[in-house]
Amino acid sequence: MSRRRTSSIPPAIGVIAALGLALLVVPLIALLVAAPWSGLIDLFTDRDTVDAVRVSLIVSISAAILSTLFGVPIAFVLARLNFRGKSLLRTVVTVPLVLPPVVTGVAMLYGFGRRGLIGRTLGLQLPFTTVGAVLAATIVAMPFLVLSVEGALRNTDPRFEQMAASLGARPLARWAKVTLPMIRPSILSGMVLAWARALGEFGATITFAGNLPGVTQTLPLKISVAFEQDPDQALALSLLMLVVALAVLVALRDRWVPRR
Amino acid sequence: MSLVAAFSLTHNGFGLGVDLEVPAGQTLAVIGPNGSGKSTLLATLAGHNAIKTGSIEMPGPSGQRVVDNPAKQTWVGPEDRPVALVPQDGLLFPHLSVLDNLRFGLRHGKGGVQPKDEQLARCHQALASVGLTGLDKKRPGQLSGGQAQRVAIARVLALHQPILLLDEPLSRIDVSNRRLVRQALLDHRPEDQIQVIVTHGRDHTMTADLVLAIERGKVTGFGPPSEMSANPPTEWIHELLGG
Numbered sequence: 001m002s003r004r005r006t007s008s009i010p011p012a013i014g015v016i017a018a019l020g021l022a023l024l025v026v027p028l029i030a031l032l033v034a035a036p037w038s039g040l041i042d043l044f045t046d047r048d049t050v051d052a053v054r055v056s057l058i059v060s061i062s063a064a065i066l067s068t069l070f071g072v073p074i075a076f077v078l079a080r081l082n083f084r085g086k087s088l089l090r091t092v093v094t095v096p097l098v099l100p101p102v103v104t105g106v107a108m109l110y111g112f113g114r115r116g117l118i119g120r121t122l123g124l125q126l127p128f129t130t131v132g133a134v135l136a137a138t139i140v141a142m143p144f145l146v147l148s149v150e151g152a153l154r155n156t157d158p159r160f161e162q163m164a165a166s167l168g169a170r171p172l173a174r175w176a177k178v179t180l181p182m183i184r185p186s187i188l189s190g191m192v193l194a195w196a197r198a199l200g201e202f203g204a205t206i207t208f209a210g211n212l213p214g215v216t217q218t219l220p221l222k223i224s225v226a227f228e229q230d231p232d233q234a235l236a237l238s239l240l241m242l243v244v245a246l247a248v249l250v251a252l253r254d255r256w257v258p259r260r
Numbered sequence: 261m262s263l264v265a266a267f268s269l270t271h272n273g274f275g276l277g278v279d280l281e282v283p284a285g286q287t288l289a290v291i292g293p294n295g296s297g298k299s300t301l302l303a304t305l306a307g308h309n310a311i312k313t314g315s316i317e318m319p320g321p322s323g324q325r326v327v328d329n330p331a332k333q334t335w336v337g338p339e340d341r342p343v344a345l346v347p348q349d350g351l352l353f354p355h356l357s358v359l360d361n362l363r364f365g366l367r368h369g370k371g372g373v374q375p376k377d378e379q380l381a382r383c384h385q386a387l388a389s390v391g392l393t394g395l396d397k398k399r400p401g402q403l404s405g406g407q408a409q410r411v412a413i414a415r416v417l418a419l420h421q422p423i424l425l426l427d428e429p430l431s432r433i434d435v436s437n438r439r440l441v442r443q444a445l446l447d448h449r450p451e452d453q454i455q456v457i458v459t460h461g462r463d464h465t466m467t468a469d470l471v472l473a474i475e476r477g478k479v480t481g482f483g484p485p486s487e488m489s490a491n492p493p494t495e496w497i498h499e500l501l502g503g
Binding site for chain 2: 159160163168173177178184
C-alpha cells in the first residue's frame with residue numbers, strides 16, 4: 001500500500017486541484033447545510049411539487065426512450081456508413097451539446113412552432129404541451145446516446161457480424177442477435193445519460209414549451225420559480241435533484257459501465 | 261462433388277490468385293509463410309471477400325452446386341454458402357453461453373436441423389467430441405485460449421456443412437488435446453465433407469490428402485503431400501516438408 005510513493009505529484013499541483021475541488025464541492029455542501037430538513041416532507045408532498053415531479057418523470061423518461069429509438073439508428077449510420085456530408089451530419093447531431101439550450105428552444109419555435117417552418121405546414125400544436133417539452137428534452141439529450149453508441153459500434157470488431165453471417169444469420173438477425181447485444185452496455189449507459197440530461201433540461205423547455213404547472217413545468221422550471229417565491233421549497237427540490245444525480249452516477253459506475 | 265476454386269481478387273491492396281480442386285471427402289492443407297494470403301483464401305471461400313475474376317463452385321447441402329461467379333453475377337452471400345468457418349481467433353460471441361454459441365448456426369438454418377432437442381443433441385455431441393462436456397453454460401470470457409478454440413471448432417462441427425474451413429485450428433491447443441481435436445475433425449465429418457485447413461504443422465500437412473502452398477498471394481505448389489515433400493517446388497516448402 002505505497003500509494004504515496006507510486007503516485008506523488010508536485011505540491012503546487014495538489015493545491016490547485018484542491019481549489020478546483022472546493023469550487024465544485026462548496027455549493028453542494030452549502031445546499032445540504034441550508035436545506036430545510038425539518039419541513040422536507042411537507043415540501044415534497046405539496047401539490048405543485050408532486051405535479052412537477054410527475055411532469056419531470058414523464059418528460060425525461062419519454063425523452064430517453066425517443067433518444068434511443070432515433071439515436072441508435074443514427075449511431076449506426078455514423079459508425080457504419082461512409083458518405084459525403086457525414087461530418088456535417090455528426091455536427092448536426094452533436095450541436096445541441098454545445099449550443100445554449102435556449103437557442104435550441106428558439107430554433108424549435110421557428111421549426112415546429114405554430115407558425116414555424118414545419119409547424120405551419122403540418123398544423124402542429126406543440127408549444128405549451130407536454131409533447132413539446134418531450135421533444136425539447138429529446139433534442140438536447142439525444143447526442144449523449146448517439147455518441148455513446150457510436151463509440152461502442154466503432155470498438156466492436158465487425159468480424160463478429162461476418163461470423164454470424166457465415167453461421168447462417170440474415171442481416172436483421174445479425175443486428176438483433178449479435179450487434180445489439182454486444183453494444184447493450186453502451187446503449188444502457190447512453191440511455192441513462194440522456195435521461196439525466198433530459199431531467200435537468202431547462203432552457204429549451206421553457207423557451208419552446210413554456211412553464212405551465214402540471215403540463216410543461218418540470219422540476220428545474222419549478223425550482224427557478226420557487227426560488228423567487230419560496231426559497232425553502234427551491235432548496236428542498238434542489239436537494240431532490242442532487243440525490244437523483246448522485247444515484248445516476250453511482251448506478252452508472254457500478255452496473256452499466258462494463259468492468260474490464 | 262468437389263470444391264473447385266479458380267479466382268483472383270484484390271483485398272486491402274493485397275492480390276491473391278488461386279486455382280484448386282478438392283474432391284469430396286478430402287482434406288486440403290494450406291501452407292505458406294505469414295502474410296501470404298492463407299486467411300484471405302479462407303475468408304474468400306466463406307464469402308467475406310468478393311472475387312474479381314474466376315469462380316468458386318461448392319457442393320451444396322442437398323446435391324446442388326453453389327456457384328459464385330462475378331461474370332455470371334451469381335454472388336452467394338456467406339449465409340447461403342455450404343461452408344462453416346473457424347477463424348484464427350475463434351470469434352466466439354462474448355454475450356452468449358458456450359451452448360448458445362454452438363446452437364447459433366443451427367438456429368439460423370445452417371445444418372438443417374429444426375427441432376430444439378435435436379439441435380441441442382448435436383451441440384452436446386460436438387462439445388463432447390472436443391473434450392469439453394460440461395462447459396456448455398460458461399461464457400467465452402471464462403474459457404482459456406485453447407478451450408475457446410475447441411469451442412469454436414465444435415461450433416462448426418455441429419453444422420455438418422459440406423465444406424469446413426479451419427484457420428490454424430490447433431494453434432492454441434496443448435499437445436494432448438491436439439490429438440483429440442484432430443480425431444474429432446475425422447470422426448465428426450459427414451462422409452463427403454471437404455476440409456480446408458490452414459496449418460503450420462508438418463504432421464497436419466503430411467496427413468492431408470492434398471497440399472496447397474501459397475507464397476505472396478500466388479500458388480507455388482499443389483498436390484499430394486508425398487509428392488510435395490519429395491519434390492518441393494520452392495525453398496520455403498522444402499523447409500517445411502523436406503528433410
